[in-house]
Amino acid sequence: MTDLTSASAPPLGENDHLRGPEAAPLVIVYADFTCGQCAIAALALARAPVRVAYRHLVLTTRNRRALPLAVAAEAAGRQGAFWTFHDLIYRDQSHLDDPHIWQRCTELGLDLGRFEEDRREQALTDRVRRQTREGMRAGAATTPLLVLPDGRLHQGAPDAGLLATL
Helix, strand or coil: CEEECCCCCCCCCCCCEEECCCCCCEEEEEECCCCHHHHHHHHHHHHCCCEEEEEECCCCCCCCCHHHHHHHHHHHHCCCCHHHHHHHHHHCCCCCCHHHHHHHHHHCCCCHHHHHHHHCCHHHHHHHHHHHHHHHHHCCCCCCEEECCCCCEEECCCCHHHHHCC
8 A cells, every 4th residue: 555656557548447427536447356455446446536447457476367357357348347247346256267257247137158259359358468568567566556646656455545635
């Protein structure tokens, strides 16, 4: 939980997943679906009066499921369910294997055939890896990394004091 010096993150693009009021302060989050601190950050930011841009920062050395989960989230996003998938994964990180992912997709009403086809598409894996490289260049040493509205970087889940300054 440290604030780091300013580093540049790429500007918002068409592949960013956005949630929150358009006029709210923007927080860019680089996160990993297998990260407990990322789950805490996701919950805190969902309650905060901010707009969140989610970007992947997969740490495959920490958990081999990191990349497949990020790609699965992108595949769910193609069916308009990125944020719902995001919330389900962070709510229960104890069941991250494929059978549980398929069950969650079924609960979301996703077309499983399309989901699997999209999940195998190299473009989604490339997007996740590109965002991970961008996060590393922006200064991420671990997850989550928050790029605050003023450009400062915050490593770790945000606390109430930080959220109050946004």
